Structure formats: structure tokens, C-alpha cells
Amino acid sequence: MREKLEKYFSFVFEKELLDEIVQVGVYKKLRENEVLVDLGDKMKGIPLLLEGAIKIVREDKNGDEMLLYFLERGDTCASSFASALTNGKCGIRAMAEKESEIIFLPKEKLDEWMVKYKSWRSFVIDSYNIRLNEMMETIDSLAFMNMSERLYKYLTDKAQIMRETSLNTTHQDIAYDMHTSRVVISRLLKQLENEGKIKLHRNKIEILEF
């Protein structure tokens, strides 16, 4: 754990803070598709993502889903902050897109570290800002782009987060993330294939053009 922590966070956190994190942090490994945070959950800590990829989705009362954004290593879940500090409920679901490793930080430390470590303050503020920007991008997609553009952005974004040029996924899964139907996704994917941007296989989409 120390090793991975150093790898991605030694340029972010002071040495003393890294020491504290190792002391109080709880290491956890997530299997693919394991749910880290669910809708009404109250957080008892916040997660630092050491390795892997996590998707954050919003769900409405009908059970319809909408992908908000992905987290990658070095990220934290800003929504958890809310919930952790105010003891409120979390309005999102967080789910591992692939095997991931995280460190849970107890919520008692969050405020304490704000006073002690400048690097922690910067990290918290930066995390919020990155998340706000991701949300704005999501709103941009929904407001200004058509399905085909949104789909292509989804594919390239996800490929980047997963650090792969091929995605192992089904049309139906994409449809859930984008809150549309499988039929629509299949048609648009076929169209993107004809344009030479991707290549389709069963359970797999190869991205040819970024």
C-alpha cells in the first residue's frame, strides 16, 4: 500500500501526510463491478483511488441510470466528502469498472488535515474543481450534442480511463450508462463503424480513431 501510495501521491502530499495516511487509511481491493457506494449510503470515510477505474452514476426514482463521470487513479470521490462531513446521504452510485484498489480515509481526519497540511487543502479543492468540470462536460454533452457525438465521446473517454484501445462491453451496458435504448446504440455504433472510427466485435469495441 505504501508503495502504490508513494507512486501516485508523493507529488501531491507532503511526507508527513503520507505517513498519516498509511497509519489510519484502510486498504481495500474492489472486484470488477463491485459497488463501492450506493444510493442512500452514508459514508464513514472517503476513498482515495490507487489503481483501477470507478464509474459514478446517477439514478432517478424509476431506476433509470445516467453516467456522471469516471474516476481514475489519483482521484477521490468528491460527493463522498459531502456525505462524510455532513452525515448526509449520497445521491450517487460508485461502481468499479475494473479491479481497483482504494484507501479509505476516516472522516474524522478530513477537517484536521485541512488545518495541518497545505497539500491536503489543495487536493480537496482540486478534487472538487475537477469534479465540477466533469459535471459541466456531462451537461454540455446532454445539452449540446446529439446521440452519435455523445456515444463517440463516451467510447473515447472510457477507453482513456480504462487505458485500453478496446472496450469489453455490450451495447446494452452502454445504453444504460447513456440512458437510452440498446437499439439506438447498436445503430449508431454501426454507423461509427462505417465511418471507420471503430470496429465492432461481440462483447468488444475496438476504437480506431481518437
Next chain:
Amino acid sequence: MREKLEKYFSFVFEKELLDEIVQVGVYKKLRENEVLVDLGDKMKGIPLLLEGAIKIVREDKNGDEMLLYFLERGDTCASSFASALTNGKCGIRAMAEKESEIIFLPKEKLDEWMVKYKSWRSFVIDSYNIRLNEMMETIDSLAFMNMSERLYKYLTDKAQIMRETSLNTTHQDIAYDMHTSRVVISRLLKQLENEGKIKLHRNKIEILEF
């Protein structure tokens, strides 16, 4: 300024912090429709909203707009934090919906106060969380609601922010905020009127049912 500050922030900030704010804050009055922050702006401070209402809008390269959310008294602009602390550019436009009063806080103080005042830390974190939640609501609207529902939500939300039961606005202005056309808004408004939820006048919409 001290008076208004006390009125809305005395339960939020410690006395010492209020004193500091009065010392270093710059009071400013905004006329209706005055632009507070524009797209590429770099912020030299962050605004505390004492009175009035401000709308935060996203704009894409084609100049198309999309309302993100409204700020009311007691709020601050979370996006400014980003821009202020990192010297980066702001991806939004902030515009007074009616005459408003704000206090500009110099960015140098932001981090300093994080260390000194617990109330400031809470305020910053709370502001971010409220903003994240607003963004999620906006995403919910776009992803899960049809135009008619979005429109009705827009009207009631705006009425609440403006503290009026009637809105002085044109169909065209609403269309800009919701990124659709005037024709669509006019038709849906007429429909809402037929349902008895609103009453239409020239340049004015009365909301009968909340």
C-alpha cells in the same frame, strides 16, 4: 455592508472572520443583467452574494447557452474558487438576474482562512457540495425529464430564487436558458396555462401552482 453581512452570515461565520471580511472585502452593487464573470475571465477574488439573484450559465463554442443554476443570498460561486486559486480560466458566465449586492474577497485570503477558521472551511465545503447537487439536478432534468417538466421546474425554481410568484421575462429568454426555441416554449407555456398551473401575460408569467 456590515449590516447585510451580519444578517445573512453571522450564523455562518465566526465574529473574527466577519471582522476580517469587512476589512478586506470589496463591496459591489450589480445592476440587473450586469455580467459578473464572463467566459474566459480569470478571477482575482471570489464573490459572496449578500442580496439579489445571479444566474450561472454555460456556453458552447457556437454561442449556445444552457442555464446551470441560480445563486441566491448567502451563496458563493464555487467555480470562482477554482479559477481564483489556480489562476485558471472560468468556464461559465455569471449574470445578475436582478439588482444584487456582493462582496469580493481577495484570493490571497482564501487559503489563509482555511487554516484559521473552521467556519470558513465548512462554508467552502458546503458551497461545493450545494453546487455539485445543483449540477446533479440539472443533469437529472436533462437526462430524465421532458421539455414540459423541465419548463415547469424552471419556472418554479426561478420564482423561488427571485422571491416572486410572477416572473418578468419573455418566452425567448426562457428558450435561451433552456437551450431550445421560442416556439417550443410558447407552445408548452400555453399548455401549462390550459392545465391551470400558470397564467400568461405579455412579458410576465404568473405561477398559480407550486
Next chain:
DNA sequence: TAAGTTGCGTGATGACAATCACAAAACAAT
């Protein structure tokens, strides 16, 4: 290898929203 399951392809149809076109009403200016 036969049967069952899951994933994908595609035509047909409908609903909602975008866009075009134009007229009437409300108001402002001369």
C-alpha cells in the same frame, strides 16, 4: 450436436422537439 441463452442487426412506426412560415396582438415612437 441439439437446445437454450445472450448479444447484435434492422425494418417499421410513433412521439417529441426543432425548424419554417406567417399572422395577430401589445406596445412604443413619431
Next chain:
DNA sequence: ATTGTTTTGTGATTGTCATCACGCAACTTA
């Protein structure tokens, strides 16, 4: 009062996406 401008109302048409219906291909299991 006349003219011009802004705001609103409404029919007609088009485009995008949602939904239904169904067949086929790929993989799994017995």
C-alpha cells in the same frame, strides 16, 4: 392615428430518438 418593433400564437413539416417486432449470429450448456 400611423408606423414600426417586440412579443406571442399557431399550422405545417422535418428530424431525431424511442419503441416495437423479429430474425440471426455467437456463445454456453446439456
